Amino acid sequence: MAEKKKKIEDASGLSLSPDLLELLAKFQEIELEDFELEVKDLELWFESGALPRQLMPPLKAATPAMKGKPTELMMTQFARPIETYPGKIVEVKLGATKGEGGTRGKSIIIGGETSPAFYTFERPTVHPPVVTLDVFDMEVPLSKAVKMHVKDVIGDPAAWAKLAVDKFGADMVTVHLISIDPLLKNATPKDAVKTIEEITQAVDVPLVIGGCGDPVKDADVFAEIAETFTGERFLISSITADMDVERCAKFVKKNGHVALSFTPMDLNLARELNRRLYDFLGKEDIVMDLTTAALGYGLDYAFTNMERARLAGLMGDVELAHPMSSGTTNAWAAREAWLKMGAEWEPRELRGPLWEVTTALTLLLAGVDLFMMMHPAAVKTLKDVTANLVSGKKADPCKFVDWVSTKL
């Protein structure tokens, strides 16, 4: 295991590591059965078609009358459009080490940006985005392309968490406490505490604590976990407007955790919920989730919402100046991510994770700081791209010109 981990870390550049290649190659050999995806909180957002696009006629711009054609290059300079912004994205610390009052091996800071995402011509990225991998506390229907990588650990969340960290390179782990759903197993808060206990023993990365979507039950379970694991700076995922916001904010604050403020695709609702949280929590205790829709199923709304929020935060709107989290796993809600389609679109074992990658990278460029993800190949790619973007390395112009004449 240690050997493999090393390999992944060593893989530099955008190249997928050899074992990942094996991973991808393997996909093609497996005959998948009918789809049976669903993660609890997958969201589908749809859009109707666009208005008929009105194309503008080609412009007949008046060409300046030339006395004669230039014989030498007319040298000029490009004025780099650098801007400054009055606002700054809040820095939020996730996880706490022993010295910080928790038991994690390290803590992770997200946010702190003073420019739009990866405008490194303007300012370097302060804290590169991080990835937290999904772990479920009971058997859930998963897309086969994902399931094949975790089939041995389904039903054993501690082992799953360990796999996510050791093999797939997760910075953090999200524990989805599906079993507490009153309509499913209705597991008790004590049961949930036990699951989290096992996971904190198995891995030492910061954790995200995910609920089942029932506003009352989630609050009860979160309260128990917050108390038991006081000081750990877990990210509590999530606090929504229809929960007892005051109660939740209080137990999050009292026990030194972080709230994930979740709202459905509406910046005004996001501002409103954050304002309610400010009565009890510091700004540095809040991460926001503005809702992620899958590529092809409303990604445009998610992208624009996040891009707007980030720009607004930088322009001084403090209510939106929080780090952003994205439920990128929602990419698998798109039928094109998992459906068996015509031969010309296969293999879906590659199409599926690429769907998640494309969703993730689009939102990376909108400013997401924390990615909740699913497929190991998608995670690997996001981490590689991020590493390259913040590496400070330069492009080598010589590497480009040959694309025209290279024989492939």
Place this chain on the structure above:
Amino acid sequence: MTEREKKSKVGIKELSPIDVYKLLPKTNCKECGQENCMAFATKIVNREVTLEQCPPLLKKENEKAYKQLKEMLKPAVKEIVVGTGDKAVKIGGKLVMYRHEFTYFNPTAIAIDVTDEMPEDELLSRIKSTEKFSYEYIGYTLKLDMIAVRSTSGDPEKFKATVKKVVENTNLPLILCTLNSNVAEAGLMAAPKAKPLLYAANMDNWKDMAELALMYGCPLVASAPNDLDMLMSLAKTLQAYGVEDIVLDPGTFANEGLADTLNNFTMLRRAACKAGEELAGFPLMGVPMVAWMDKGETAEEIVKWREAYLAGMLIVRYADVLVMHGANGWSLLPNAVLRQNIYTDPRKPVAVEPGLKVFGTPDENSPVFFTTNFALTYYTVASDIENSKTNAYLIVVDTEGSAVDSGVAGRKLTAEKVADAIKATGIENKVKHRKIIIPGKASRISGEIEELSGWKVQVGPRDSSEIPKYLVEKWQP
């Protein structure tokens, strides 16, 4: 504050319909199809109609006003046409940097490459598969746009023969790729009227390439890899030379060059849209196929994967035209959909009217479904019911634009709303049975729906593509 900074604070041009109206002929002749000139002016500002749709404006006596309006409506990024006829592609024409500021026009054109050393059957099959690429997505047909012909031989005769073969076999617009002006000229001679995009003028060959562009009336790419000063110098020089239609290529770099790549694209677009920098106001070209350059021993699937996500990032970050080598459905589809998404008009509402929709000619024994009023949910479900060729009723519940799962999670789709919708639609008078098929993703509220509505719930498939199969296996009135 410098002049530049002042300008950049203005951002998108605030254009009011009144400004446009003042310059219109004010005949209220309705020849444009609008009620009056003010209505036409409003549509002009929203870019829903074009000036050319106003016949009086095109008359000689209104020439000055027409020119003024043209200038007023000029996009920050010039629109350039490549190719001729039905398949001609428009690139650029961008008004804004961020799509929420208005909307993006002219989706990124995607070109697939062929070479002048490819065996003929391979050449023809690549052209054919590029033309054949087609995916139906919410009422749109997603297609590929262009063929990029690369000269790997450096031999003018070979290039000429290949370009000839290509134009004989496709109407798709071309990008002719070579840095050798003799080779370029040979290629243009084989397609003299096709108005291809010529790639590329660089610091060495610019004069010859500019001559060719003028001679053949084709748009020309200015290329200066990772050197924006040189790129602007080339653009300035080409413009002075008389070349009007310029495309900018700041270079595309994978791996460690990714940051510079995104920075260059972003700076150029910001300079054009926010600082009004005219020389930056041309369409941008990205070349994701550079992912193939350092291929080494890497498996092809992995290279295609890298090329695909590089393309995706460039679609998001302002590329107006892309050249790709990997021509596989699985790697192209995500980008075809991404491009459609990013170029969707953000001003458009996300919800459809709630109520009862009828499919075919249902009777009192026909199945009754419900779904949400989020537009894409509705269109997807509707098209799947249509495909099943079943006569059926579909109740569209007002979930304030939420999809099924997010609606259930966010309490926008509740048993109360479903029960109310059953009442409101009067479906009880249209069918004899009392069975409603609910989305599989709403199974969590099935019990409550039965309680509140008195209807028997049948939990349907989790994805509506399964509806035809479901009806055959499970539906009994």
